[in-house]
Amino acid sequence: MLCGTCRVAIQRSDKLLDTASGMAPFRGLSPMSDMERARLSALEQPLDGSVRLACQLRALGDISIEALVPLSSRSIETGRTN
Numbered sequence: 001m002l003c004g005t006c007r008v009a010i011q012r013s014d015k016l017l018d019t020a021s022g023m024a025p026f027r028g029l030s031p032m033s034d035m036e037r038a039r040l041s042a043l044e045q046p047l048d049g050s051v052r053l054a055c056q057l058r059a060l061g062d063i064s065i066e067a068l069v070p071l072s073s074r075s076i077e078t079g080r081t082n
């Protein structure tokens with residue numbers, strides 16, 4: 001089960017237009033798995049690759065990211081107390 005607390009916004013990555021899907025996937029990142037997509041969808045996050053789960057992605061090139069869940073609030077969101 002993916003908790004989703006490691007979600008990040010992709011700040012900088014080359015976009016490559018996929019004419020077949022009309023989507024603009026982010027180049028330089030590993031593909032999104034069905035499990036990651038399902039979790040992001042449940043969290044009502046965009047599924048265009050602009051938000052990813054850091055524990056699931058692999059940088060394949062130069063990228064910049066921004067954490068969307070501050071470390072100080074992660075214990076609240078996950079229900080953990082430590």
Ligand code: FES
Pocket residue numbers: 002003004005006007053054055056
């Ligand atoms: S989904 Fe829980 S740490 Fe990434």
